[in-house]
Amino acid sequence: xxxxxxxxxxxxxxxxxxxxxxxxxxTELMVIMMREKLLARTRAIKVLDHAMSGEAGAQAxxxxxxxxxLKGLFSALMQTVSLNNxxxxxxxxxxAPSLRKRKLVKSGAF
Amino acid sequence: xQNRYVDSEVALDTAIQELLLLTSNPTAxxxxxxxLGIVSSLADLLSHENIDISLSVVNVLEELTDDxxxxxxEGGDEDEDEDVxxxxxxxxxxxADDLVKAQLVELAVANISRxxxxxxxxxxxxxxxxxxLVENLLSLLPTLSTTITSQTTLLAWLLKRLQxxxxxxxxxxxxxxxxxKQKAEDPAMAQNRQYAAELLAILxxxxxxxxxxxxxxxxxxxxxxxxxxxxSCRSHLAYPQTTDISQFPDFSKTRPARSGRIGIHGKxx
Numbered sequence: 001x002x003x004x005x006x007x008x009x010x011x012x013x014x015x016x017x018x019x020x021x022x023x024x025x026x027t028e029l030m031v032i033m034m035r036e037k038l039l040a041r042t043r044a045i046k047v048l049d050h051a052m053s054g055e056a057g058a059q060a061x062x063x064x065x066x067x068x069x070l071k072g073l074f075s076a077l078m079q080t081v082s083l084n085n086x087x088x089x090x091x092x093x094x095x096a097p098s099l100r101k102r103k104l105v106k107s108g109a110f
Numbered sequence: 111x112q113n114r115y116v117d118s119e120v121a122l123d124t125a126i127q128e129l130l131l132l133t134s135n136p137t138a139x140x141x142x143x144x145x146l147g148i149v150s151s152l153a154d155l156l157s158h159e160n161i162d163i164s165l166s167v168v169n170v171l172e173e174l175t176d177d178x179x180x181x182x183x184e185g186g187d188e189d190e191d192e193d194v195x196x197x198x199x200x201x202x203x204x205x206a207d208d209l210v211k212a213q214l215v216e217l218a219v220a221n222i223s224r225x226x227x228x229x230x231x232x233x234x235x236x237x238x239x240x241x242x243l244v245e246n247l248l249s250l251l252p253t254l255s256t257t258i259t260s261q262t263t264l265l266a267w268l269l270k271r272l273q274x275x276x277x278x279x280x281x282x283x284x285x286x287x288x289x290x291k292q293k294a295e296d297p298a299m300a301q302n303r304q305y306a307a308e309l310l311a312i313l314x315x316x317x318x319x320x321x322x323x324x325x326x327x328x329x330x331x332x333x334x335x336x337x338x339x340x341x342s343c344r345s346h347l348a349y350p351q352t353t354d355i356s357q358f359p360d361f362s363k364t365r366p367a368r369s370g371r372i373g374i375h376g377k378x379x
Contacts, residue, residue, distance in 0.1 A: 001339065001342055003304070003307035003310065004272070004310075004311075004335050005339070006315070007307070007314050007331070007335060008332070008335050010323055011323045011326050011327055011331065014323060017323070020327060020333075024336050025336070026332065026336050029339060029340055029343070032343065033339070033343050036343065040343070
């Protein structure tokens with residue numbers, strides 16, 4: 001499954017892929033998968049990051065917010081904060097804060 | 111067993127297997143393979159009507175292009191002849207290039223399309239080793255992804271292969287199938303499916319993957335990827351399952367080491 005996430009991330013560098021991703025409800029699926037544990041959640045966030053980046057990512061940002069993505073993202077971040085003191089989860093922490101900043105700015109929610 | 115060898119095929123198979131000896135000194139021996147026309151003969155043998163011959167060729171080519179052979183002597187004993195050992199990787203890469211020029215990848219894809227994975231264990235292993243061969247070539251030839259995209263149907267095959275068996279069924283039945291262990295996907299088939307996904311990720315990555323990424327999107331790859339993820343997500347949420355790699359059959363090579371190339375640790379479906 002990780003490989004599928006990686007393939008999507010690679011492909012999402014193009015605007016055409018971003019557009020199809022949103023059309024096919026990829027944003028909503030990733031928001032659901034943010035509720036998963038461990039790697040699926042991190043990977044889903046990474047895919048969302050790619051989908052929402054750049055000018056072409058605007059539609060994904062809007063769809064993300066409409067799909068209650070912020071709620072899912074914040075609860076994911078709350079969990080990583082509480083795990084801050086335990087060693088092995090740093091690889092999950094690292095992508096999260098910068099992703100959050102970009103998403104919030106781009107989604108225009110704030 | 112319908113694939114019995116006639117005498118000439120036994121001799122042929124023996125000759126093919128003997129090529130494995132050449133891994134002892136790629137720098138000296140591999141150029142001969144091209145000069146003597148053995149490279150193009152091997153490529154042609156992938157279409158041999160006896161499938162076992164084609165599988166034998168796949169296995170040997172996979173071994174000849176293996177990372178271990180390319181790295182032989184790198185960082186090795188200082189007393190050894192540096193010309194011989196340092197040239198190993200170049201020799202293997204040159205062989206890979208000659209194989210590709212002999213249409214090896216197209217012929218290998220055509221071959222895996224005729225393998226009956228579900229019915230014959232040897233053919234299932236054949237798919238696995240073919241994917242291994244392609245992975246070896248990709249690591250030796252950085253721009254191979256572009257060639258594969260434009261000249262072969264590998265991408266389409268991978269997109270089809272990485273879909274789980276339950277995907278055609280009604281949504282409700284998918285969860286039921288996961289519960290029913292007897293209908294769960296055979297671990298060997300799951301392993302090939304996982305390898306197909308890995309190879310897809312490799313094809314799409316980096317600068318060399320640009321054409322592959324375009325083709326992926328044009329051929330409906332986004333839809334396939336999302337469907338595969340949603341099936342695994344749904345089944346996982348409903349019935350959490352372990353994906354213990356020790357359950358997978360060993361096709362006599364350890365695969366996890368290869369996945370370090372794209373920074374993936376552990377394999378989870």
